[in-house]
Amino acid sequence: MGMVAQIICVGTELLLGDVVNTNAAEIARTLARLGIGVYHQSVVGDNPERLSQELDDAFSRCDLVLLTGGLGPTYDDLTKQTVARWFGKSLVLDREEERTLRGFFEKLGYKMTENNLQQAMMPEGCTVLKNPYGTAPGCIIEGKGKAAVLMPGPPREMRPMLEGPVCDWLQKRTDSVFLSRTLNFFGIGESTLESRVREEISHMENPTVAPYAKPGEVQLRITARAPDEDACRAMIAPVEAELREKFGKYCYGADYHSLQEAVVDGFRTRGLHLAAAESCTGGLVASRIVEIPGASEMFAYGAVTYSDEAKQRMLGVSAETLRLHTAVSAETAAEMARGVRALAGADVGVATTGYAGPGGEQVGLVYAAAATADETIVRELHLARGRADDRDQIRLLASSWALRLALMAADGDKRLIETKER
Amino acid sequence: MGMVAQIICVGTELLLGDVVNTNAAEIARTLARLGIGVYHQSVVGDNPERLSQELDDAFSRCDLVLLTGGLGPTYDDLTKQTVARWFGKSLVLDREEERTLRGFFEKLGYKMTENNLQQAMMPEGCTVLKNPYGTAPGCIIEGKGKAAVLMPGPPREMRPMLEGPVCDWLQKRTDSVFLSRTLNFFGIGESTLESRVREEISHMENPTVAPYAKPGEVQLRITARAPDEDACRAMIAPVEAELREKFGKYCYGADYHSLQEAVVDGFRTRGLHLAAAESCTGGLVASRIVEIPGASEMFAYGAVTYSDEAKQRMLGVSAETLRLHTAVSAETAAEMARGVRALAGADVGVATTGYAGPGGEQVGLVYAAAATADETIVRELHLARGRADDRDQIRLLASSWALRLALMAADGDKRLIETKER
Numbered sequence: 001m002g003m004v005a006q007i008i009c010v011g012t013e014l015l016l017g018d019v020v021n022t023n024a025a026e027i028a029r030t031l032a033r034l035g036i037g038v039y040h041q042s043v044v045g046d047n048p049e050r051l052s053q054e055l056d057d058a059f060s061r062c063d064l065v066l067l068t069g070g071l072g073p074t075y076d077d078l079t080k081q082t083v084a085r086w087f088g089k090s091l092v093l094d095r096e097e098e099r100t101l102r103g104f105f106e107k108l109g110y111k112m113t114e115n116n117l118q119q120a121m122m123p124e125g126c127t128v129l130k131n132p133y134g135t136a137p138g139c140i141i142e143g144k145g146k147a148a149v150l151m152p153g154p155p156r157e158m159r160p161m162l163e164g165p166v167c168d169w170l171q172k173r174t175d176s177v178f179l180s181r182t183l184n185f186f187g188i189g190e191s192t193l194e195s196r197v198r199e200e201i202s203h204m205e206n207p208t209v210a211p212y213a214k215p216g217e218v219q220l221r222i223t224a225r226a227p228d229e230d231a232c233r234a235m236i237a238p239v240e241a242e243l244r245e246k247f248g249k250y251c252y253g254a255d256y257h258s259l260q261e262a263v264v265d266g267f268r269t270r271g272l273h274l275a276a277a278e279s280c281t282g283g284l285v286a287s288r289i290v291e292i293p294g295a296s297e298m299f300a301y302g303a304v305t306y307s308d309e310a311k312q313r314m315l316g317v318s319a320e321t322l323r324l325h326t327a328v329s330a331e332t333a334a335e336m337a338r339g340v341r342a343l344a345g346a347d348v349g350v351a352t353t354g355y356a357g358p359g360g361e362q363v364g365l366v367y368a369a370a371a372t373a374d375e376t377i378v379r380e381l382h383l384a385r386g387r388a389d390d391r392d393q394i395r396l397l398a399s400s401w402a403l404r405l406a407l408m409a410a411d412g413d414k415r416l417i418e419t420k421e422r
Numbered sequence: 423m424g425m426v427a428q429i430i431c432v433g434t435e436l437l438l439g440d441v442v443n444t445n446a447a448e449i450a451r452t453l454a455r456l457g458i459g460v461y462h463q464s465v466v467g468d469n470p471e472r473l474s475q476e477l478d479d480a481f482s483r484c485d486l487v488l489l490t491g492g493l494g495p496t497y498d499d500l501t502k503q504t505v506a507r508w509f510g511k512s513l514v515l516d517r518e519e520e521r522t523l524r525g526f527f528e529k530l531g532y533k534m535t536e537n538n539l540q541q542a543m544m545p546e547g548c549t550v551l552k553n554p555y556g557t558a559p560g561c562i563i564e565g566k567g568k569a570a571v572l573m574p575g576p577p578r579e580m581r582p583m584l585e586g587p588v589c590d591w592l593q594k595r596t597d598s599v600f601l602s603r604t605l606n607f608f609g610i611g612e613s614t615l616e617s618r619v620r621e622e623i624s625h626m627e628n629p630t631v632a633p634y635a636k637p638g639e640v641q642l643r644i645t646a647r648a649p650d651e652d653a654c655r656a657m658i659a660p661v662e663a664e665l666r667e668k669f670g671k672y673c674y675g676a677d678y679h680s681l682q683e684a685v686v687d688g689f690r691t692r693g694l695h696l697a698a699a700e701s702c703t704g705g706l707v708a709s710r711i712v713e714i715p716g717a718s719e720m721f722a723y724g725a726v727t728y729s730d731e732a733k734q735r736m737l738g739v740s741a742e743t744l745r746l747h748t749a750v751s752a753e754t755a756a757e758m759a760r761g762v763r764a765l766a767g768a769d770v771g772v773a774t775t776g777y778a779g780p781g782g783e784q785v786g787l788v789y790a791a792a793a794t795a796d797e798t799i800v801r802e803l804h805l806a807r808g809r810a811d812d813r814d815q816i817r818l819l820a821s822s823w824a825l826r827l828a829l830m831a832a833d834g835d836k837r838l839i840e841t842k843e844r
Contacts, residue, residue, distance in 0.1 A: 282717070285705070303736075391715060
């Protein structure tokens with residue numbers, strides 16, 4: 001542990017904001033997983049002096065710098081030349097990279113111009129990192145007790161290099177294995193969950209527990225470091241058990257990317273079918289489900305009913321219910337869920353109806369419902385936060401609640417219905 | 423001109439790579455548009471000493487620094503305190519911000535904890551930047567011939583602050599007025615459009631034309647700089663006319679944020695109603711429409727039919743059509759569009775059906791249709807790009823095409839149907 005690195009991304013397109021710097025985030029995430037700290041990231045343009053100065057600054061702070069961009073012929077190999085100069089190394093022709101490069105152009109049927117050849121000029125004594133997705137190889141330069149890792153700028157070239165040879169090289173330096181398990185939570189606010197675990201997790205060193213918030217969801221990532229993966233798993237298990245014991249009713253799964261992934265997986269595994277009737281979410285529930293490959297095995301019918309008339313005609317909601325309770329009511333939500341379940345011949349029907357705003361006295365009031373053959377569960381939600389983007393947030397959270405109720409209906413789990421937290 | 427700025431983003435979540443730094447790109451793009459150069463961006467964690475050192479470095483290079491993040495109570499207002507200290511200013515309670523804050527918590531029915539109050543403590547003599555999307559205000563601190571602009575970290579809070587008061591303040595310092603007009607294009611690839619305008623726009627200095635790509639859409643932003651807005655408008659008009667002359671059939675409007683905004687606006691203005699039947703897009707068309715406030719005036723019925731049976735039962739697609747042509751065919755798309763139009767009693771019905779993948783021989787083949795009282799238009803689309811995120815892209819583009827066809831049906835405009843570009 002205790003290793004610290006800095007990330008420098010080279011490229012005028014980043015300085016101008018034409019490209020979002022996803023490389024920095026990916027490298028940072030990988031380093032965090034390996035237990036390598038990052039205190040500083042920076043972006044500089046295609047300018048040797050400024051890059052040189054940035055290298056001085058970076059190596060005054062730490063021993064490891066990862067760079068992206070500024071490789072390849074259009075950049076005059078700015079990064080490679082500048083970093084090599086910093087280490088006092090000259091560039092020498094790498095015969096193997098030359099062959100690769102010539103082969104690449106031959107295969108395309110293009111004549112290789114000579115400026116391309118400088119991509120095969122590598123700092124003497126460096127570790128060459130092959131680039132199967134582009135023409136500019138990366139490299140690792142070591143010396144003066146420091147190391148620089150140079151990777152190409154295009155993310156689809158950078159990523160495999162980072163995840164492959166760079167990770168291997170870094171792991172050897174950290175000489176442990178890292179493994180993570182993510183618990184997925186819904187229905188508990190990030191700040192609530194965080195405040196209830198903060199004290200315990202803040203002094204944990206191995207495994208560590210880190211909270212991550214997504215809109216309406218929270219994840220707790222447990223990461224262990226050990227000599228091998230089995231040892232990591234053994235360290236993670238008791239921490240997972242404790243968190244599930246404490247927050248089990250909010251936990252909808254583990255290692256899912258999203259609530260909809262859990263829903264599709266849960267329904268497919270059980271051989272169940274789901275149908276959705278949507279008013280305020282307007283297709284968002286269906287769309288989030290269909291986003292997941294394999295959704296067609298468990299989902300076929302969705303109804304977007306954005307008026308009273310549509311609710312009556314498509315779902316058979318009774319005029320009486322609408323008159324007595326209005327479209328935004330537990331009764332209407334329940335009839336919508338039952339209606340779409342019947343229409344689809346599905347095992348579970350879910351529904352949403354509410355005021356998404358903007359404006360209006362009852363903005364944020366939403367009813368989400370799930371109907372099975374045996375019963376219908378409805379949850380009253382108050383989702384307004386008084387902010388300008390409330391409409392999007394209300395619709396998103398309402399769709400999440402419909403998905404959560406669907407999972408609970410499939411599970412026969414009603415614990416969340418009885419809670420009052422939000 | 424010749425003004426130079428540096429961007430500093432504060433946040434451990436950025437250093438860990440949990441969040442991609444979209445703020446830096448947005449700020450950089452805005453500064454570029456205002457003619458302000460950026461030679462350096464950096465990211466530091468929630469650490470006062472490192473931020474302090476970064477401020478020293480930044481202000482040794484330039485006179486203007488824009489910062490995001492590190493505001494709000496969970497950060498102990500790190501950025502505000504550290505930057506104020508750099509300028510030798512103390513923090514004083516801003517009564518107006520205190521009122522706003524207390525009002526916010528009252529409305530939510532929560533008790534405000536005292537650590538929240540520090541969000542209303544502002545550097546003496548600063549310009550307060552209101553935050554209608556969150557609790558932490560931003561500010562501009564000036565002194566020593568330098569200026570620092572502090573904005574919150576969450577992009578949905580940062581963006582409106584940047585585009586509103588920060589832009590206004592920056593414009594005053596550049597002592598011209600900038601005005602932009604954005605032309606919205608769909609159905610022409612970014613690279614095609616860009617390559618066809620590049621030569622002309624690359625040597626334009628005032629107004630400038632800059633292309634911006636959104637998934638499946640391209641915008642050309644014309645920006646003029648002049649002593650006043652009328653002069654800007656006069657400079658923009660001929661450029662707009664020329665671009666419309668050249669690419670008119672791909673232009674669906676001006677100054678819209680999205681295709682769905684144009685659709686809702688177009689249908690509402692004409693008093694028309696739209697209905698949507700969706701297979702491969704699975705609710706995305708409806709959801710994008712309902713995202714726009716006021717959609718209820720022009721949209722009430724959506725059907726998600728993700729199986730043959732659902733297409734027959736909800737939309738009346740004939741078994742014969744499904745048997746002869748399959749569910750993914752121009753015939754089925756047309757019957758779906760007509761079916762949902764009839765079901766809803768709407769003026770226009772749109773439909774999508776296709777193979778979103780992943781995998782399969784015909785992945786990317788999609789039919790989008792729009793039906794009016796007089797006719798049905800269908801467009802065959804080939805949307806696969808052979809990339810790992812094809813499923814999401816295919817669904818998104820298919821939904822965009824349905825929206826585009828809806829607009830064209832409302833306009834009686836068929837020019838795009840006849841083109842073969844993509």
